[in-house]
Amino acid sequence: MTSANIKSAIYARADEIIPASTSYDPFESYMTTILDECYRQILNECPLHLLPFTEYTTPTIVMDTTNSIAYVKKPTGFIRLGHFYFTDWTNPARKFITPEHPDYKMIENGVKVGGKVKPVVVMLDAMLGSDTKPEKYLACYQVTSSTSAKLYYVKYDATPATGIELIDDTVITNGLAWLGAAKLLKIANEKAWELAEQAYMTFIATNTK
Structure with a gap:
């Protein structure tokens, strides 16, 4: 999945929690940082069997x-x-x-x-x-x-945009996108970020063997 598609997946997860009419345009400049933080966190926390070696x-x-x-x-x-x-x-x-x-x-x-x-x-x-x-x-x-x-x-790839694209699409859709949505909503000062973070934690717990 490309970086652009990953960003879209993050926005989609955020829209599942708060009205789709919410504008994230003021926070677009944070997305590069959000993607890098999500990339690092997924590599550290996701069950090993779901990660590329x-x-x-x-x-x-x-x-x-x-x-x-x-x-x-x-x-x-x-x-x-x-x-x-x-x-x-x-x-x-x-x-x-x-x-x-x-x-x-x-x-x-x-x-x-x-x-x-x-x-x-x-x-x-x-x-x-x-x-x-x-x-x-x-x-x-x-x-x-x-x-x-x-x-x-x-x-961890020195070029995060390249490394994050190597992560399995299922992990991105069901895990990383929720994590990114939590970070985005927190920046937007939306309390609903806690729901997105809980969805991410549920993904981690469900896939931990």
């Missing part, structure tokens, strides 16, 4: 063979893990934690170790290999070989 074809991997940790440099535009798999693992990883997560301290202290059935991935800052400054890495535990990494991730 990008393959990390040539990942930069630094191995810590002593501790069986593979450090994978974060790809450009990375938002969320989609499907991350090493052959050392029984199952793929679909999410990561940060050093602020309670489990991380237990992992670092050896109380809890990353498993192969439930792989642990930690997003952290590190200087590895040829790095000249700290970079973001995905630390993957219980990995002995870097030759079998398969990483698919949710990507």
